[in-house]
Amino acid sequence: MNQVVIAPPRVRIAPSPTGDPHIGTAYIALFNYVFAKKHGGKFIIRIEDTDRNRYRPESEAMILDAIRWFGIEWDEGPDIGGPYGPYKQSERLPLYLEAAKELIIKNHAYRCFCSVARLEKLREVQTANKLPPGYDRHCRALSVEEAEKKLAAGEKFTIRFKVPTSGVTSFNDQIRGKIEFENARLDDLVLLKADGYPTYHLASVVDDNAMKITHVIRGEEWVSSTPKHVLLYEAFGWTAPLFTHLNLLRNTDKSKISKRKNPTSILYYRRKGILPKALRNFLALMGWSLGGDQEIFSTETMIENFTWERFSLGGPVFDLQKLLWMNGQYLKQLPDEAWVAMIRDQVFTDEYLKQIVPLIKERVQALEEFIPNADFFFTGDLKYEGTSILPKGFAAKVVAKWFSDILEAFETLDEWSVPKIKAVIETFVAQNGLKTKDIFMPLRIAISGTPVSPPLFETIQVLGKEMVRRRMRLAMDYLKTLKEPIAQNTEPTPS
Numbered sequence: 001m002n003q004v005v006i007a008p009p010r011v012r013i014a015p016s017p018t019g020d021p022h023i024g025t026a027y028i029a030l031f032n033y034v035f036a037k038k039h040g041g042k043f044i045i046r047i048e049d050t051d052r053n054r055y056r057p058e059s060e061a062m063i064l065d066a067i068r069w070f071g072i073e074w075d076e077g078p079d080i081g082g083p084y085g086p087y088k089q090s091e092r093l094p095l096y097l098e099a100a101k102e103l104i105i106k107n108h109a110y111r112c113f114c115s116v117a118r119l120e121k122l123r124e125v126q127t128a129n130k131l132p133p134g135y136d137r138h139c140r141a142l143s144v145e146e147a148e149k150k151l152a153a154g155e156k157f158t159i160r161f162k163v164p165t166s167g168v169t170s171f172n173d174q175i176r177g178k179i180e181f182e183n184a185r186l187d188d189l190v191l192l193k194a195d196g197y198p199t200y201h202l203a204s205v206v207d208d209n210a211m212k213i214t215h216v217i218r219g220e221e222w223v224s225s226t227p228k229h230v231l232l233y234e235a236f237g238w239t240a241p242l243f244t245h246l247n248l249l250r251n252t253d254k255s256k257i258s259k260r261k262n263p264t265s266i267l268y269y270r271r272k273g274i275l276p277k278a279l280r281n282f283l284a285l286m287g288w289s290l291g292g293d294q295e296i297f298s299t300e301t302m303i304e305n306f307t308w309e310r311f312s313l314g315g316p317v318f319d320l321q322k323l324l325w326m327n328g329q330y331l332k333q334l335p336d337e338a339w340v341a342m343i344r345d346q347v348f349t350d351e352y353l354k355q356i357v358p359l360i361k362e363r364v365q366a367l368e369e370f371i372p373n374a375d376f377f378f379t380g381d382l383k384y385e386g387t388s389i390l391p392k393g394f395a396a397k398v399v400a401k402w403f404s405d406i407l408e409a410f411e412t413l414d415e416w417s418v419p420k421i422k423a424v425i426e427t428f429v430a431q432n433g434l435k436t437k438d439i440f441m442p443l444r445i446a447i448s449g450t451p452v453s454p455p456l457f458e459t460i461q462v463l464g465k466e467m468v469r470r471r472m473r474l475a476m477d478y479l480k481t482l483k484e485p486i487a488q489n490t491e492p493t494p495s
């Protein structure tokens with residue numbers, strides 16, 4: 001199970017800038033980092049930004065910032081460069097084109113001229129006949145002349161991988177052992193899209209090779225991609241790195257960690273006041289153990305004692321209560337001066353206060369009223385029992401659905417600004433034929449815990465997306481526990 005590492009390893013995380021920095025990225029980064037440091041190797045960050053539909057420009061800086069806060073330093077990356085840069089895939093496009101062409105020349109890939117309409121139709125027929133979805137290899141059969149003709153006529157094309165139709169592809173996972181896939185079950189995957197951008201598979205393999213990555217340590221969700229990658233390495237004639245797939249983090253009900261059940265953004269934990277070292281310790285325990293029952297240990301101790309043998313399979317549960325307990329252990333040990341500095345530097349920061357003061361100053365007559373009016377800007381989860389979160393005349397499940405719809409719309413915002421937040425809520429009100437006051441009060445209570453709070457949109461903006469999401473979700477959970485009121489507007493039954 002445990003291999004001997006001869007040369008210093010080169011490992012990487014390859015986050016896609018599609019949203020908030022995810023807690024799963026921190027988890028994978030930790031194990032990559034620890035493995036690299038254990039063996040005197042390098043830890044690299046590469047930004048995989050080739051999915052232009054899901055790309056969020058602000059996300060890259062947020063991810064780097066979050067990993068830096070988490071306390072892990074990288075040796076090469078998009079911001080600091082390195083010998084194998086650039087470290088952002090959108091800046092490496094010619095490499096992928098060249099690689100795809102190389103595979104065509106080697107007869108391992110072909111141009112596919114199938115239209116989107118044809119592929120959709122194919123899928124429909126497959127679904128109707130209960131067949132597994134997949135490309136029918138229509139263009140694989142085109143003769144060179146036919147393909148040349150289409151090319152000359154300017155037809156759009158993608159480049160697909162000629163996956164062997166028989167045989168077995170296998171790899172040795174460092175913690176899972178040998179994993180085998182039948183080639184017949186693999187699709188002729190697209191390598192280069194019609195817009196000239198590579199797919200994840202091509203870009204990942206080309207870059208891992210070019211960047212001399214020795215070990216790919218990533219989440220379990222990529223296991224089914226790995227045989228495709230192994231076949232690509234073979235087709236190029238390159239040596240594949242060693243693969244390790246870590247277990248996915250789970251919610252307490254064992255489902256895959258999701259925003260619905262657990263905050264997944266690293267920024268949420270940072271805002272909550274979780275110490276990076278406590279988070280690292282907690283994430284280390286998601287599969288790994290130091291041995292015995294010692295649960296509190298530093299990242300340095302983890303590095304010293306790191307072996308994959310201490311990693312056990314089985315879905316690690318991301319239990320927020322456990323994280324809080326652990327954070328408490330670390331906090332207790334900090335000297336008072338560190339506490340004072342932390343509260344000043346992380347809680348009452350000038351930056352945050354400057355955003356809150358304009359919302360509060362109209363409402364107070366003495367400074368002592370500041371805290372009671374602004375407390376919800378500094379606290380965490382709120383309690384909704386006994387509040388008037390449920391507006392008269394509406395069922396609790398209806399209000400919970402409003403929250404869910406608004407949250408969904410918030411997720412699509414590319415910018416967390418007052419005008420954008422206002423637009424979401426106003427559109428929601430209009431589309432649902434509601435009155436502004438119907439939704440304002442429950443929303444206000446959900447995010448601030450009180451019916452009298454500063455201007456709503458500004459408050460939402462200042463609190464930040466993670467906190468608003470968390471509170472709205474908790475409010476939804478609370479609403480779901482309420483007994484539905486007796487229906488209103490019904491005529492009394494004549495006796």
Ligand code: GLU
Pocket residue numbers: 013014015016048200204217218219222
């Ligand atoms: N871009 C992929 C992600 O978002 C990287 C997966 C891999 O490590 O190969 O997680």
